[in-house]
Amino acid sequence: MTELRDTVLRVEHLTMRFGGLVAVDDLSFDVARGGITALIGPNGAGKTTVFNCITGFYNASEGRLALLHGDPALWNLLDALTAGGSRSLRQGNSALFLLERMPDYLVTQQARVARTFQNIRLFPGMTVLENLMVAQHNALMVASGFTVLGILGFPSYARAERAAIEKARSWLDRIGLTARADDPAGDLPYGAQRRLEVARAMCTDPVLLCLDEPAAGLNPRESAELNALLLDIRNDFGTSILLIEHDMSVVMEISDHIVVLDYGVKIADGTPQEVRNDPAVIAAYLGVQDEEVEKAQAEVGL
Amino acid sequence: MEVFLQQLINGITLGSIYGLIAIGYTMVFGIIGMVNFAHGDVFMVSAFIALIAFLILTSWLGIGSIMLALLIVLIVAMLFTSLVNWVIERVAYRPLRGSFRLAPLISAIGMSIFLSNFVQVAQGPRNKSVPPMVHGEFVLMTRNGYPVTLSVKQLVIWGVTAVLLVAFWYVVTRTSLGRAQRACEQDQKMAALLGVDVDRTISMTFVIAAALAAVAGTMYLMHYGVITFSDGFVPGVKAFTAAVLGGIGSLPGAVVGGILIGLIETMWSAYFSTDYKDVAAFSVLAITLIFLPQGLFGRPDVEKV
């Protein structure tokens, strides 16, 4: 298992059924550590369902979703962990998680997988800064002695809060929203909301960042800014990124690895160059082969 | 067995009253997504209107035929209660449509308090009892000296409920009003764009809900022979339970739920304890909402991520 050395997330035989509908069928792929992996496919291909399974919002019908922190040697213990009943396995600073066994909030809190949503889910009535503070909830909760010390006004909480504000400010600088820190998030323009959602997810200190159509609805300039932001995140924080995207300019420009889904089944998996030339991918996106289109046009007399 | 049969008859009678009120909850919830808290009190008001109409007919006009009197009472109660509910919707709910979701609920609670206190002030706090309107009963069977009876008034309740349900069913499934209602349930904006008069459709929903509540009110008065200003709350909650049990938004569900609640209540009283019979209804409500929130006939609510 040499290729596993650089893997952060392993999706194996993932299947998700809703009643009789099979939304994702026996899907397997790996997400490379420190890389940008794109999950693409036509509408209704099951991409968001895969995200919801990874982040614990859905319980996968079948399959294994394993995530690694730290030492790749731990991958060798994966089968042992699966056979045992527990959710995770820790060794020093390294840990292995079985995401399908964890509820949604633990996927973020312990396995440190953060996500954004297709239809932006900010807290619109809270300020931009507050949104970023909520994202640091778990760290601040510990610092406030689970509320008790915080209520009594211990200085340790005040220190932690200042540090959290500082961290939020550094993210605001990065996404260019420092001037709007005290405005409600619901007042921001669309593109800024998208960037804020990414920053908010990053405030949870994720190992893996899952972005559901981050460029949807952005104009070309905003889209380019987003590309720069994602590359920054990868380079500066080493966070692995898994993204769903329809905008091919984003996908082809920044991703290292692309997985193509159609009707819940993986039809291609490789580098952008490989995927671009894959006949199955072309067929899925354009429907049919070119000569068939020509034939059909000839029949109707065009 | 005899006790069971007797309770079955009683339960279905009580249940058809709850079912008629439950339709009002379910229709209003279906179309504007609001628990019409005042509906139980509208039911109580309708029973008082029926009481007044009955007194006018019998003590003033001296109508001899009790069936004719009952028919007139029913029509008068339906008319006036519909008017009451139409005004309530105009005054207390329509201005709040599309605003803050809690506002109509609070407004409905306020309306509920207003209605029960209005009746208390206007008609006095004491119980109002009327002499039995309909006499006679059939003994269906007697075993071990325990007769199983079906009274004429129970038959009347069953008959009236059945006839009105058929009429109501026709209105909501076969007429343009029913179609408009279903369209508004799905998407009010789109319905309005396609030329459905949303305001009028919602008004009509309240009118129909009130008319059915008035039937229930008249039947309640006839069945128990006594009414007081505070009689809206508990039957209201029970009818709401029926609506939830049947699956809120589902019309057949409301009727089936009503009969189930009626049966649970009478059986509970017969076999366990009358002190805790309201606990039974409230527990059914809580248990249904927690374990079967879509009810028996409702569509499951899938969480969208």
Next chain:
Amino acid sequence: MSKKSEIAAAQSERVDLTRALRDAGLAALLAFALFLPLIGFWARNVGEGLLLVTRWDALALVVLIVAAARLFYTLVAQPWLKRQRARRTEIAPPWRTALAKWFIPFAIGFVVVYPLIAIAGAGMRGSIKWVDNFGIQILIYVMLGFGLNIVVGLAGLLDLGYVAFYAVGAYSYALLAKTFGLTFWILLPLAGVLASFWGVLLGFPVLRLRGDYLAIVTLAFGEIIRIVIVNWVDLTNGYAGITSIPRPTFFGIPFNADDNGFAAVFGLEFTPLHRTLFLYYIILGLALLTAWVTVRLRRLPVGRAWEALREDEIACRSLGINTTNTKLTAFAMGAMFAGFAGSFFAARQGFISPESFTFIESATILSIVVLGGMGSQVGVAIAAIVMIGGTEIMRELDFLKEIFGADFDPTKYRMLLFGFCMVLIMVWRPRGLIATRRPSVFLKERKTISADLVKEGHG
């Protein structure tokens, strides 16, 4: 303004007047039909039977009132509201910001010296009523409002059975004080703990529910607890209630006319006012404590998580927040304050019965929270003063008897007007009196957030 437009304006006003008169006529007609059965006729209880009586005078009066109200609305209230609405977009005048800045310290100062004002105004004997019926009564509701505000206003969980926790607090105090002879200051925290335990217990099964469903289940729980209190006669004495509950003492010194009573010990002349004042400052302290704790909680991660939960639960989960615990802490905190208020209530009354814990109480507390503007403590306090003070003042309107005759009993109309005002205030201000939200933390300046953006929660 030119001559021409002046004439046009005058004309349109005349047209308005005819329209207003027509509207008033229609309203009168509608009111006549609406009130004909239940005001025009009266099924009067005579002995066992009923006697049908007509009351055309009362019907005429009501119809006239409705017509006049409609006329007033179209001619005065509606244009005024329109002007208000147009003005709302402008920037707040400086006196307003100054008022907002000084309002809270001034209000706290006022409630601290309020009993002295009452004594100065009404004398030693007369002031008891003002301190007790208005001061203590309103402060109990302010405290309950603050407690429920955590659940409904911050966490966005709609609770219609809040009075159950108030009842748990009251019965805990009454039973434990009578059975074990424990004192008020031991039982106060204990009642809070017991109530919050019940908050968690009842909160647990309803975690998954949303929207109105949550409201209805909490209502059902509230009613179940009340019915159990009514029927568990061995423990609670049922409808008759629990009497002679020990009253709180001043560090062991009772407030009575005995030789070791408060008045004798401090060499004062005995008056029941001493105890009333003592109770007033206890409930004031409790209400201020609740407010202070809530202010603090909002700046802690748990408070922010509550508000985030109200805004978007799914987003909360995606940020690693355990929404189950977050909801349960909201229920527990809210219930705890209700438990404090309940045990204070039992200690103040010396008598409790299920009558005090009906659904109407829950509805009243919830309407205080919503009318105040969800999440705003100042709003909740103002709403409690308006709602509770308003209904209490109805008891004081004896002078109306001079106008309407000795039969006229204003207290009869108390709840009627209460319900009517609830509807009226909601229609007037659906988001409550103070609808803006103050951010819990800021980088440069604290800007208030308009209500249009703040979500109301799904529960």
